[in-house]
Amino acid sequence: MTIAIIQFGGSNCDLDVLHVLEDVVGTDAELVWYKEHDLDKYEAAIIPGGFSYGDYLRAGAIASRTPIMDSIKKMADEGKPIMGICNGFQILTESGLLDGALTTNEYPKFRCEWTNLRVETNDSPFTSAFKKGEVIRIPIAHMEGNFYADEATLSNMEDNDLVAFRYVDSEGHVTEEVNPNGSQENIAGTLSGNRNVMGLMPHPERASEEVLGSNDGIRMFKSMVEYISSR
Amino acid sequence: MQYRAEVTIERKSGMLDPEGTTIKRALEHLGYHTNDIKTSKRYIIDLEEESSELAETKVDEMCQKLIANPMIHNYTIDLREV
Numbered sequence: 001m002t003i004a005i006i007q008f009g010g011s012n013c014d015l016d017v018l019h020v021l022e023d024v025v026g027t028d029a030e031l032v033w034y035k036e037h038d039l040d041k042y043e044a045a046i047i048p049g050g051f052s053y054g055d056y057l058r059a060g061a062i063a064s065r066t067p068i069m070d071s072i073k074k075m076a077d078e079g080k081p082i083m084g085i086c087n088g089f090q091i092l093t094e095s096g097l098l099d100g101a102l103t104t105n106e107y108p109k110f111r112c113e114w115t116n117l118r119v120e121t122n123d124s125p126f127t128s129a130f131k132k133g134e135v136i137r138i139p140i141a142h143m144e145g146n147f148y149a150d151e152a153t154l155s156n157m158e159d160n161d162l163v164a165f166r167y168v169d170s171e172g173h174v175t176e177e178v179n180p181n182g183s184q185e186n187i188a189g190t191l192s193g194n195r196n197v198m199g200l201m202p203h204p205e206r207a208s209e210e211v212l213g214s215n216d217g218i219r220m221f222k223s224m225v226e227y228i229s230s231r
Numbered sequence: 232m233q234y235r236a237e238v239t240i241e242r243k244s245g246m247l248d249p250e251g252t253t254i255k256r257a258l259e260h261l262g263y264h265t266n267d268i269k270t271s272k273r274y275i276i277d278l279e280e281e282s283s284e285l286a287e288t289k290v291d292e293m294c295q296k297l298i299a300n301p302m303i304h305n306y307t308i309d310l311r312e313v
Contacts, residue, residue, distance in 0.1 A: 057297070057298070058300060061297065061300070065296070065297055094300065100302065101300055101302045101303045103242075103246070103247070103303060104247075104249045104250065105249065106247055106249055107249065108249035108250055108253055146247070146249075148246065148302070148303060149302070150302070182247060182249075
């Protein structure tokens with residue numbers, strides 16, 4: 001079982017994800033440069049954070065139109081889990097694999113800080129190791145993380161349990177004060193209709209070892225590995 | 232024929248424009264009061280096509296496939312022969 005970590009020019013969390021998968025979770029992972037087009041040998045893919053193509057045009061826009069994304073769509077169609085973190089989430093929305101868009105933070109500042117997230121569903125390949133409603137600590141680092149979707153898309157997400165995480169206070173309440181970027185309904189992470197694609201703005205790879213202040217993130221990777229093994 | 236298309240990309244109405252809001256606030260510090268400020272992006276595209284209709288169709292495709300995000304943007308195309 002090998003997980004592909006997709007690298008674009010400007011990806012910069014690729015090695016952190018590799019470290020967590022190999023050294024902390026103990027699974028096989030490989031860095032895959034975006035010019036590769038055959039991803040058949042991989043069981044899952046992670047699109048890591050960074051500033052692909054310098055965020056030119058819009059964050060994630062250029063990367064989402066590269067040919068490797070056709071291979072990622074093929075993996076998604078085959079039911080393989082695909083996770084996009086931060087810039088990876090932006091790439092997944094820009095490519096149409098996930099609904100909505102990520103626009104400039106309401107207060108247009110790069111925010112790098114810890115957030116509390118409420119796990120909204122554990123019915124996914126990425127969240128099965130959590131309890132629904134559990135509050136976890138994962139940091140964010142972004143300027144374009146303001147989740148936007150039209151009313152119809154939002155209600156579809158609500159009806160189909162496609163919100164994975166929301167920004168909450170330490171007690172698990174959704175409030176305006178703890179919304180770091182103006183995201184609609186405090187949405188921090190979402191799932192695709194068939195649940196095997198997830199994007200989130202927070203960085204689970206930066207919260208996967210106790211020494212970093214939290215290891216809540218590791219359960220996302222462990223959920224993924226468990227899902228792959230059970231397929 | 233050579234054409235120049237000026238493409239303007241704007242956020243759909245009702246969407247936040249944090250950059251515009253920041254500029255509005257900065258202008259207020261300078262003593263200028265405005266009701267609202269919206270930002271937009273303009274792309275100037277030079278291309279060769281057989282007719283202005285074809286050029287317009289091509290630029291429209293470019294907007295839909297890459298330059299704009301239809302979820303959040305409206306765009307206008309101003310095309311002229313050069």
